[in-house]
Amino acid sequence: MSDTSINTRADTGEAGFGDYFALLKPRVMSLVVFTAAVGLLAAPGGVHPFVAFCSILFIAVGGGASGALNMWWDADIDRVMKRTQSRPIPSGKVTPDEAMAIGVALSGFAVVMLGLAANWVAAGLLAFTIFFYVVIYTMWLKRWTPQNIVIGGAAGAFPPMIGWAVVTGGISIESVLMFTLIFMWTPPHFWALCLFMKSDYKDAGVPMLHVTHGHRVTRNHILVYTILLAIIAVGMAFTGVGGPIYLVTSLVLNALFLAGAVAIWRRDETVAERDGYKREKAFFGLSLLYLFLHFGAILAEAALAPYGWGGW
Template identity: 60%
Template structure:
């Protein structure tokens, strides 16, 4: 077996025993976590990079990129300085919600191999520091965005932070295998926030941008869950492969991939973009479906995990290429090249 794949799938531990060990208590559909039992301080204290890691910079980069797309595609334009302020506020808001997520998820982060070195479980940052940072960044970003642009954009940003930190992190993530489907809305809102920062409203075009990311999220994360399902199982997170099984997960990945490929052509249908974007969307969408089809047809475990990892990797580039094509197409049409 591939050594990297073998290392990525640790033995599954009993989730209930793990929750008792770290001191979490399930009340209704929300899990309350005793953070005093998930933090072991290390000598030397936190460094600047530890606090920066709380903001989930990789997730933040995707949020910023898609928010910029929404801001640039919105009609009317915006003062460059205000545009920069808007993007910074969206980035800080995303970072704040990321810090709140790390604060709440510290107990399961200690169990998963890919997260055990995060600032709280590694003992470099206290849960209280993470909570304070998340609240301050969230409140600051919403207030400044409202003052600099408009309160419609600020309201959308506040709702996005709430949806990710509370609805997804505290409720959906630990209670349903549909956590990614419903919770994926949080990651799909940034282009709508960027759009609203310019226009002060929501339009069909901004909703289409939302839908592309929303439909991209399940196959992206379920592919990750397929080759990391031991990690999620050890943490007791009800990801689709652990609850519904691999075959059901692969089928749903394929279905979402087909719908995504179709919806990605919507910008052409509503006149938001032209043939250049349409060609890119058609090719990349067909490729996405091809990766998903190969994964669906796989039966042997090692091959399946390799194909899941391939789809996950491709999906990262897919979103970047599709949104970049939107901007290039938009700019080319403004200049009369298309």
């Protein structure tokens, strides 16, 4: 099959496979898959590899369905914001009705198939995650309160809990802590992005913190949440998913993350504008590495545990 039959054909304006796949927010889906897989592999016990594969697949489909429904509802905002104008709906490649139909169909498919493949506790958590992201965050919080990303961040924090539930059929302190790690990481990660993408949300009328309360308040919030995040992240080293590898990784990452947050907090807006928000962009980039390496360390502890190397 040629590339022109798979991807968008610029000369015809017709949607291709790439446009429909873009509805699923593949970058976000990759984070969902990774954290869910870590939750599954770190959980005590185990499941058949085929069950594990199918479960992660259906969790990914559920995450993608949420993305499609988010794009359907936020099409008006996406048309205004520069970083989202090329998405399938604003660009005219996919209609809103198509996006909604795909999102609803994939949501039902993912939840039912996860229940059949694993258990209904995991399926219930997936269903609640989709509902929370689409209804609570996208339809309600996002356009109503500057704390939207704080509360709404819970939606992106559920995947490791779902992966854990696939194996155990329940919830534990370890899965809740993995949830909390992502939950507390989301605000400083996203607010750092907002600092150097400042005009997009204002133009779209989205009440992000930096729009409603200014950059100084946003910088203060980034520092406070980073301090709280560091306490939780390092504390996880002494739980069932932690160990020496995780502890060393977390100490180094949180030292760097705290230093970055303090640097942002000290910054004057005039200086930041002058250097093109260099430190804010560096902090945002570090935040991506921060989450990946924390969950990578949890995975390493779980992988080495059978050989007596992981955990305490």
